[in-house]
Amino acid sequence: MSAVNINSGDELRELYRELILDHARNPRHFGKLEDATHSAEGINPLCGDKLKLYLRLDAGHRIEDAAFEGSGCAISVASASLLTDTVIGLDVPGAMSYFTAITRRMTDVESTEEVLDLDKLLALEGVREFPSRIKCATLAWHALKSALLSHTSPVTTE
Amino acid sequence: MSAVNINSGDELRELYRELILDHARNPRHFGKLEDATHSAEGINPLCGDKLKLYLRLDAGHRIEDAAFEGSGCAISVASASLLTDTVIGLDVPGAMSYFTAITRRMTDVESTEEVLDLDKLLALEGVREFPSRIKCATLAWHALKSALLSHTSPVTTE
Amino acid sequence: MTQLQHSESNIESIESCRDDFPALHQDIHGHSIVYLDSAASAQQPLSVINAVADYHRHDHANVHRGVHTLSHRATEAYEGARDKIQAFINAASRREIIFTSGTTESVNLVAQSYCRPRVGRGDKILITHLEHHSNIVPWQLVCEQTGAELIVVPIDASGQLDLENFDEMLADSVRFVAIAHVSNALGTINPVKDIIAKAGQLGIPVLVDGAQGIPHMDVDVADLGCDFYAFSGHKMFGPTGVGVLYGRESLLNDMPPYQGGGDMILEVSFTGTTYNDLPYKFEAGTPNISGVIGLGAAVDYLQNVGLDRIARHEQELLTYMTNQLAEIKGIKLIGTAAHKASVQSFLIDDIHPHDLGTILDHQGVAVRTGHHCAMPVMEFYRIPGTTRASLALYNNFADIDRLVTALDKARRLFA
Amino acid sequence: MTQLQHSESNIESIESCRDDFPALHQDIHGHSIVYLDSAASAQQPLSVINAVADYHRHDHANVHRGVHTLSHRATEAYEGARDKIQAFINAASRREIIFTSGTTESVNLVAQSYCRPRVGRGDKILITHLEHHSNIVPWQLVCEQTGAELIVVPIDASGQLDLENFDEMLADSVRFVAIAHVSNALGTINPVKDIIAKAGQLGIPVLVDGAQGIPHMDVDVADLGCDFYAFSGHKMFGPTGVGVLYGRESLLNDMPPYQGGGDMILEVSFTGTTYNDLPYKFEAGTPNISGVIGLGAAVDYLQNVGLDRIARHEQELLTYMTNQLAEIKGIKLIGTAAHKASVQSFLIDDIHPHDLGTILDHQGVAVRTGHHCAMPVMEFYRIPGTTRASLALYNNFADIDRLVTALDKARRLFA
Ligand SMILES: Cc1ncc(COP(=O)(O)O)c(C=O)c1O
Ligand SMILES: Cc1ncc(COP(=O)(O)O)c(C=O)c1O
Numbered sequence A, B: 001m002s003a004v005n006i007n008s009g010d011e012l013r014e015l016y017r018e019l020i021l022d023h024a025r026n027p028r029h030f031g032k033l034e035d036a037t038h039s040a041e042g043i044n045p046l047c048g049d050k051l052k053l054y055l056r057l058d059a060g061h062r063i064e065d066a067a068f069e070g071s072g073c074a075i076s077v078a079s080a081s082l083l084t085d086t087v088i089g090l091d092v093p094g095a096m097s098y099f100t101a102i103t104r105r106m107t108d109v110e111s112t113e114e115v116l117d118l119d120k121l122l123a124l125e126g127v128r129e130f131p132s133r134i135k136c137a138t139l140a141w142h143a144l145k146s147a148l149l150s151h152t153s154p155v156t157t158e
Numbered sequence C, D: 001m002t003q004l005q006h007s008e009s010n011i012e013s014i015e016s017c018r019d020d021f022p023a024l025h026q027d028i029h030g031h032s033i034v035y036l037d038s039a040a041s042a043q044q045p046l047s048v049i050n051a052v053a054d055y056h057r058h059d060h061a062n063v064h065r066g067v068h069t070l071s072h073r074a075t076e077a078y079e080g081a082r083d084k085i086q087a088f089i090n091a092a093s094r095r096e097i098i099f100t101s102g103t104t105e106s107v108n109l110v111a112q113s114y115c116r117p118r119v120g121r122g123d124k125i126l127i128t129h130l131e132h133h134s135n136i137v138p139w140q141l142v143c144e145q146t147g148a149e150l151i152v153v154p155i156d157a158s159g160q161l162d163l164e165n166f167d168e169m170l171a172d173s174v175r176f177v178a179i180a181h182v183s184n185a186l187g188t189i190n191p192v193k194d195i196i197a198k199a200g201q202l203g204i205p206v207l208v209d210g211a212q213g214i215p216h217m218d219v220d221v222a223d224l225g226c227d228f229y230a231f232s233g234h235k236m237f238g239p240t241g242v243g244v245l246y247g248r249e250s251l252l253n254d255m256p257p258y259q260g261g262g263d264m265i266l267e268v269s270f271t272g273t274t275y276n277d278l279p280y281k282f283e284a285g286t287p288n289i290s291g292v293i294g295l296g297a298a299v300d301y302l303q304n305v306g307l308d309r310i311a312r313h314e315q316e317l318l319t320y321m322t323n324q325l326a327e328i329k330g331i332k333l334i335g336t337a338a339h340k341a342s343v344q345s346f347l348i349d350d351i352h353p354h355d356l357g358t359i360l361d362h363q364g365v366a367v368r369t370g371h372h373c374a375m376p377v378m379e380f381y382r383i384p385g386t387t388r389a390s391l392a393l394y395n396n397f398a399d400i401d402r403l404v405t406a407l408d409k410a411r412r413l414f415a
Helices: A009-015 A018-025 A074-087 A092-107 A119-129 A131-148 B009-015 B018-025 B074-087 B092-107 B119-129 B131-148 C011-020 C046-059 C069-089 C103-115 C137-146 C166-171 C192-201 C249-253 C289-305 C307-326 C353-361 C375-381 C397-414 D011-020 D046-059 D069-089 D103-115 D137-146 D166-171 D192-201 D249-253 D289-305 D307-326 D353-361 D375-381 D397-414
Strands: A038-044 A049-057 A063-071 B038-044 B049-057 B063-071 C097-100 C124-128 C149-153 C174-180 C206-209 C228-232 C243-247 C265-269 C272-275 C331-334 C343-348 C368-370 C386-390 D097-100 D124-128 D149-153 D174-180 D206-209 D228-232 D243-247 D265-269 D272-275 D331-334 D343-348 D368-370 D386-390
Touching: A009 A119, A009 D353, A018 A074, A018 A119, A038 A131, A049 A074, A049 A131, A063 A074, A074 A092, A074 A119, A074 A131, A074 D353, A092 A119, A092 A131, A119 A131, A131 C069, A131 D353, B009 B119, B009 C353, B018 B074, B018 B119, B038 B131, B049 B074, B049 B131, B063 B074, B074 B092, B074 B119, B074 B131, B074 C353, B092 B119, B092 B131, B119 B131, B131 C353, B131 D069, C011 C289, C011 C307, C046 C069, C046 C289, C046 D046, C069 C097, C069 C289, C097 C103, C103 C137, C103 C174, C103 C206, C103 C228, C103 C243, C124 C137, C137 C149, C149 C166, C166 C174, C166 C192, C174 C192, C192 C206, C243 C249, C265 D375, C289 C307, C307 C331, C307 C343, C307 C397, C343 C397, C353 C368, C353 C386, C353 C397, C375 D265, D011 D289, D011 D307, D046 D069, D046 D289, D069 D097, D069 D289, D097 D103, D103 D137, D103 D174, D103 D206, D103 D228, D103 D243, D124 D137, D137 D149, D149 D166, D166 D174, D166 D192, D174 D192, D192 D206, D243 D249, D289 D307, D307 D331, D307 D343, D307 D397, D343 D397, D353 D368, D353 D386, D353 D397
Parallel strands: C124 C149, C124 C174, C174 C206, C206 C228, D124 D149, D124 D174, D174 D206, D206 D228
Antiparallel strands: A038 A049, A049 A063, B038 B049, B049 B063, C097 C243, C228 C243, C265 C272, C331 C343, C343 C386, C368 C386, D097 D243, D228 D243, D265 D272, D331 D343, D343 D386, D368 D386
16 A cells, blocks of 8 residues: 655644634534524535524624524634624624625735734634635625625525 | 639539439429328428328239429439339339338448349439438438338438 | 738738637548538637647546535636636626526526516517527427417518517517527628617517627627527537526526526425525536536637627628629529628529538538528528528638639539 | 455456546645546546547537538437447437436436426325435426425435335325436445336336446346436546436327427427427437537447446445445444445544545545535435545545545544
């Protein structure tokens, strides 16, 4: 048997950082938000990822609480988990600017601009080397946008 | 303008022999046979050739009269005309053996056997060099077979 | 015959395109080939042939559902071709570009998914007398299935639509209009933009059969304003087995899927199935991946040469051909509309087209003969068929001279 | 892992087949490719790639209606492929071989043209729980359109059909049976011959979805006794965008056309249209000429290698793969039927298949992950998807070893 020399482990490690694996295994804010004011579904037909994002906005359009349920790969679950961590406490424009920053950062390989402090979300950086996984990383964020715009139909990443 | 040297006129002349052109221009037994006992339609979707063959058989299964109508290329009209000339007076097995001899002669390039005296039908020999025209030459013959077997549906050569 | 002067034109440069087409560099019956049958199916430039072969050498896998590299490459190439086509015909969104197996399937899709649920007894579907069978029979089937009625815009002796009573026809219960951009048998370029505008005023959707439009002119679906535009890869120097249906998004959204299968669903269960978004809702099963990629390469090729240059070149050739043919004794030109694409049907003496086709082929000249899948046109002229010479960007003046010489030989043979 | 002894086999000779496939000679992420995704789409041997390219270099024109040399060559090649396929699956007549765009279209054709006019409220269409979406959704659409009901043969934990109550199910108003020859997600080879015999006794026609059958075994439709058999070119080393519907002539004769267009008619007029004979009645429009020719070349290739040898080779590989996988800690094999084609689905620990797919791809190993267009199967096992390794004639033991090594790495990464 030919021994396989796995010399490209670094990129994989970059993708599956400890923080990602942690959020994938123990997603924060997981479950249904009974008193949600906004929600949206995200579906990635590629891998069958499916999640529902719930938001509770207060009278001043601030995100008081967020949660999600569903199933998916490590990247999409971790991304959704990080999302909820991030957006709680933000107002709508603030949350939308995270949507913009994250999706631009993922899809535009050249992008290095730092308009926002992405903080823990930078753990998703490794995805940039895996174009076929970008949709996993952005699924929850598209659901966020859809929920904030009060779209009720599911969004897909294809 | 580049002058074109047409050096392959012989095969064309073989295809369009005088006898063929004569039968194409002045088809014999052309028209409807009012008291036909058998008939069949032949359609060649390739060129839109369409002809109807009429036969009158007597009590002893002899072909007393034959006629055809329709329109088609020189080859198919001449072939139909030659067919009517040939089969009048023959009994059913006799006519069928002409069907067999002609179709074999057309489709089997190797065939040289002379089971029948093909006589004027040998004027169709030139078609053998033009595979795409064999269906024209055999269309009326397939209609003959179909009429003799009392098929009522149109036959096509495709 | 002497060749016209055409010093003013861009011919010198476009003539070199011919070198890109391997099939045009061979002898037929001892003569270099003259291919005048592009309206039936065009030849492929090497770039298209290679795009398909290279795809299979390096990048093939099934699309959309795979996470591995080849699948990703295949998906990118496939979806990239969709973007090219969107830009090529100026559609508003890539969701409006549906890959089909060809014009025929595109028309059938609209007939079954759009019209069938929407028409019934008393309703009318309007077509014209110069349509290809692919834009007739699907509507006949819908009429049979629903009780709707097919009505037909007449043509005149030149092969132009006779639009004198068009407004009244349209106003009388017409629910759908399906019309060729260009007639394949006659070459007529129809005034589709006007027709679409009139139908639009009455809220009647229009499908344009663009099979013969797209290879010859710059097609802009936004400018035309049509609701559906159908075309085939193999008539625009791309592969067989692939075509496009452009459809306005709002209409496509309201249509049920045409076929069921993989890729066109989001979720399948025995209690209920959710269809996928556009365009995937209409692309059931594994698509013609290499065909679509080849079609993308064909679009690249056409854009490199330039649609305007192609149109100019073809118009010059058409004028030359028409003039040269008109000089032949015993010829009857079928299809003499004022606005024409580079197609000419004709009859010579009483020589049957099929015989003429054989005689031309024997001299290396490939033309199509017969009814060209437009039997109603033949019926109109009371002829069984025609001989048709159709030109593409790779033809030149010498091709036309060869045609004329070959026709001369045929006349002598049958004299 | 050590490689098994396999001295007795014909492996040495069949291994050289791998050289025929250009796509298998490349590196992915720095590793020589291990292609284990043939059940989604197979790679093409050079002979198929060249058959398609050569056709376009020399012989392309539209088929059937042309009198010139290229059209004649194209028609001969296209119809010659039909003869090859007739012989390949032992159909009684070439009229029974209909070219489609793939399995999906073949199934939809039968659903719409055969079933839709024949079923109504109270009638049942029988499928199984392991079908691909392409053999589910078309029947759901017919049920919606007609009021008929879909009933589903259950499966057991190994992924085999549970046929205990099959006779009673069948006897209860079933009008049509549609069943996979081989499950793409589970690999199960279904006892289609028995099922067809039982349905036959009740006069119920059967369609076999042969998409996964035809690449792996000698298929004989006369021996099976099925009424319809559907398959795709791209799963049997041929082109995308082309497939076959075999149909029993007597049934096809009684069916209305599926699509309208060129070539499928004898005569079109506005007062009435006469359809063409079989098989042309079902081949509307310009077909996928080069695809069909490529499919013919794929059949030649398969017959040269020998279906029996392929089946033996794949069974040896499958046994080896199953044994090797079973040794991996935390693995769960999905699809463990007694009779299986060379496909294995599995799960490892709680690693999501999509993550696994990425990790394997990064080591050059191409597998498919997800629901494999068989969501009801996933629902049955209560899983979102699996990782699936599927083998074809060009795979070898080293490929399996590479898979196992790569899985090991994934486990360590997620540990
Ligand atoms: C069992 C089965 N049936 C049907 C299909 C559909 O085939 P295609 O996508 O080529 O139409 C497939 C392949 O995806 C399959 O595996
Ligand atoms: C005007 C027109 N419409 C439709 C078609 C049908 O195209 P296809 O055969 O590629 O489906 C053709 C070509 O044959 C055509 O010329």
